[in-house]
Amino acid sequence: MDIAVLIKQVPVSNNVSVDPETHALIRASAEGMINPADLNAIEEAMVLKEQTGGKVVVFTMGPPDAEKALREAMAHGCDESCLITDRAVAGGDTIATAKVLAEAIKKYGKFDLILSGALSADGATGQVGAMVAECLGIPHVAEIQSIQYDEAVPDKIDAVKKVYGERFHVRCALPAVLSVNFGSNVPRLATLRSTRAAKNKPLATYTNADLKLPADQVGIPGSPTAVIDSFEPTGGRMAEMLEGTPEELAVKLKNMIDEEKGKL
Amino acid sequence: MEKKKIGIIGGGISGTCLGYHLSLYDNAEVIVFEKDTIGGASTAKSAGTVCLFDDSLKNRYWDVRLYGFESYLKMEAEEKGSAGFDKTGTLVVATNEQVEATIKTGIALAKAAGYSGEYITDKDRIKEILPDISTDNILGAGYTADDGYFDGTMISNTYAKKMQKNGGVIKTGVKVTEVVVKDNKVTGLKTSEGEEYEFDYVVDCTGPWSKFTGEMVGVDVPIWHTKAEAFFLCPPGKKLNYTFPVLKYPEFYGLRAGDNIFICKSHLSMDLNNPMHAGQWDPDKLPATGGTDDYFIDFLLDQLEVKVPGIVDSGLVSSWLSYRAEPKDFLPILGETPVEGYILATGYGGNGVIEAPAASRDLAKLIMRGESTPLLEDWAFKRLLG
Ligand SMILES: Cc1cc2nc3c(=O)[nH]c(=O)nc-3n(C[C@H](O)[C@H](O)[C@H](O)COP(=O)(O)OP(=O)(O)OC[C@H]3O[C@@H](n4cnc5c(N)ncnc54)[C@H](O)[C@@H]3O)c2cc1C
Numbered sequence A: 001m002d003i004a005v006l007i008k009q010v011p012v013s014n015n016v017s018v019d020p021e022t023h024a025l026i027r028a029s030a031e032g033m034i035n036p037a038d039l040n041a042i043e044e045a046m047v048l049k050e051q052t053g054g055k056v057v058v059f060t061m062g063p064p065d066a067e068k069a070l071r072e073a074m075a076h077g078c079d080e081s082c083l084i085t086d087r088a089v090a091g092g093d094t095i096a097t098a099k100v101l102a103e104a105i106k107k108y109g110k111f112d113l114i115l116s117g118a119l120s121a122d123g124a125t126g127q128v129g130a131m132v133a134e135c136l137g138i139p140h141v142a143e144i145q146s147i148q149y150d151e152a153v154p155d156k157i158d159a160v161k162k163v164y165g166e167r168f169h170v171r172c173a174l175p176a177v178l179s180v181n182f183g184s185n186v187p188r189l190a191t192l193r194s195t196r197a198a199k200n201k202p203l204a205t206y207t208n209a210d211l212k213l214p215a216d217q218v219g220i221p222g223s224p225t226a227v228i229d230s231f232e233p234t235g236g237r238m239a240e241m242l243e244g245t246p247e248e249l250a251v252k253l254k255n256m257i258d259e260e261k262g263k264l
Numbered sequence B: 001m002e003k004k005k006i007g008i009i010g011g012g013i014s015g016t017c018l019g020y021h022l023s024l025y026d027n028a029e030v031i032v033f034e035k036d037t038i039g040g041a042s043t044a045k046s047a048g049t050v051c052l053f054d055d056s057l058k059n060r061y062w063d064v065r066l067y068g069f070e071s072y073l074k075m076e077a078e079e080k081g082s083a084g085f086d087k088t089g090t091l092v093v094a095t096n097e098q099v100e101a102t103i104k105t106g107i108a109l110a111k112a113a114g115y116s117g118e119y120i121t122d123k124d125r126i127k128e129i130l131p132d133i134s135t136d137n138i139l140g141a142g143y144t145a146d147d148g149y150f151d152g153t154m155i156s157n158t159y160a161k162k163m164q165k166n167g168g169v170i171k172t173g174v175k176v177t178e179v180v181v182k183d184n185k186v187t188g189l190k191t192s193e194g195e196e197y198e199f200d201y202v203v204d205c206t207g208p209w210s211k212f213t214g215e216m217v218g219v220d221v222p223i224w225h226t227k228a229e230a231f232f233l234c235p236p237g238k239k240l241n242y243t244f245p246v247l248k249y250p251e252f253y254g255l256r257a258g259d260n261i262f263i264c265k266s267h268l269s270m271d272l273n274n275p276m277h278a279g280q281w282d283p284d285k286l287p288a289t290g291g292t293d294d295y296f297i298d299f300l301l302d303q304l305e306v307k308v309p310g311i312v313d314s315g316l317v318s319s320w321l322s323y324r325a326e327p328k329d330f331l332p333i334l335g336e337t338p339v340e341g342y343i344l345a346t347g348y349g350g351n352g353v354i355e356a357p358a359a360s361r362d363l364a365k366l367i368m369r370g371e372s373t374p375l376l377e378d379w380a381f382k383r384l385l386g
């Protein structure tokens, strides 16, 4: 089974402030990491690849330094990668982002399955996966916990969802897009060896010259979303400093926990 | 007795340890200024190893090593956890005769001070202590069960607490923005809060920031940053079934961190002329985690494959980068500068946890009594001038 995984590079730091003029997010730290839910998507892909063979290709749309996230994904086991980077596609909202990703997937090749994270840690709309499916005209299952594939039914897949503590199996035709929940599995770690090997795995770079999407469909011109307001959370630091001997502190802590439990 | 007012810039292990040692004198009035949190910078990223013998600090500075080690043991005995001691023991591997000789002298010194220590050439015995090691191409290894590593952040906070008990003052979240100098003599400093303080002495304990701090008084502090890149490895079986000791090679060292293993390139293997290793950067731009270079992966893989093959296929859990502040000879810079009353306690490089107690003890004596010591003579600023 050939699988595409969509990953987003998100800032490591939570210190994100808001530009009062444009309402855009200002990232304090240049350091990026793979969106946590996307690591769960990669893990699902790796497990399926072990079961069925084929290859896993990881896609991201982002600035040139998002290559780091792709290399890391390949250190986690993905075979190939594709970076879509172009000023023309920057600043896009979810729909503009999804159009670009869908076009890149089509251009790259044929895939049996496309996985995304359920939610990004920064934008957090949870829309991109579904929109990519819409652009490709294929089914989508949101917020899944795991995937079951039966070789006897090769053109279908079971997406397992958890609803009110119950597990639901949603069977859908392939190809499809599935959005994987954060924490649904334990992603394998990269090793020194796999990190070194990832440096030499294939990385394709696309610009909009390759995708040929009309300029008014991508980037800021292609984004119908208007962010009308955004603000930093208020409330400030709520930490309460406890004082006393270790024994006294333990008693105080226990009382505080009991008190909180009472409120539930 | 006339009071002496001392302002300390920086609340890492250097500043808090010096603050504590000064607070032992009745006539010292000490304020420590820390722009962030106590022990939250280089000190927090430290491995915190204080071993009875290894090559990190020459055997001629045995007193420094022993005073550091015993200060922390005492701290830990007073209140468990206050120095974060993890008594894992240390295995120092002899890869050549020179290292072997250093280890043997170190063991003799440790034993004379009442600690255990043995030089082992029986390779099975070495493998008993560290099953994942390769004993090919080694001469032997020094081992003691008595030491291990400490937690620099815990130590800094304990020193801060002890200093406060003795009347010292800590100001966290306060940055020193100006050091006031009149007629080439320090008179005080100004802070980000817009306050001005009068001091007889101002001590720079800002480690990697010292270049910038020195500029405030026109002193060129000759330190470089060497990259301290550390990785946390999750062993292939997820959990080790033995106590991973502090493991020292001339090129790198390792220690246990919970169920993981912390690995760092040794600071003496850093080359100040190699731009991959050393330079002068802005420590405020260091990310909390990550930021390590690719070359380090290659380095570590090559090292572990040969030396500790049992853990080479560990998972990479996380990594971080920090800057060690070092002058050209990799020794600290302590004491007076060309500006009267402006004192340095910086340049601790890769040994700040080991060295801070002895250095602070002597520096406090210099500041409070005007008495120098052989250690201060050795590590004086003037050795680096001209
Ligand atoms: C109020 C607001 C302000 C914003 N400001 C900014 C800003 O200043 N700068 C900025 O860069 N973005 C900003 N964004 C987010 C921007 O719209 C998103 O980068 C993009 O549209 C993806 O949306 P999302 O982060 O909500 O992803 P979600 O829909 O939550 O992500 C779900 C999954 O889709 C996939 N995915 C998402 N984005 C990508 C991608 N780029 N490449 C590959 N896969 C992807 C991943 O698998 C991810 O787990 C903002 C969003 C909002 C709501």
Ligand SMILES: Cc1cc2nc3c(=O)[nH]c(=O)nc-3n(C[C@H](O)[C@H](O)[C@H](O)COP(=O)(O)OP(=O)(O)OC[C@H]3O[C@@H](n4cnc5c(N)ncnc54)[C@H](O)[C@@H]3O)c2cc1C
Binding pocket: B009, B010, B011, B012, B013, B014, B015, B033, B034, B035, B036, B037, B039, B040, B041, B042, B043, B044, B045, B046, B047, B048, B049, B050, B152, B174, B175, B176, B177, B205, B206, B207, B208, B209, B213, B228, B229, B230, B264, B322, B323, B324, B345, B346, B347, B348, B349, B350, B351, B352, B353, B354, B355
């Ligand atoms: C990965 C690594 C491993 C190490 N391993 C060991 C080891 O095993 N054993 C050992 O002995 N040593 C080790 N070291 C070295 C040791 O950690 C350092 O030498 C020591 O922590 C330096 O302490 P410091 O107080 O000088 O600097 P820091 O801890 O960096 O403290 C300087 C402080 O000054 C503050 N500051 C700067 N400018 C201002 C200003 N203008 N106003 C107010 N505050 C200011 C900063 O916020 C900071 O908190 C290691 C270091 C690293 C990075």
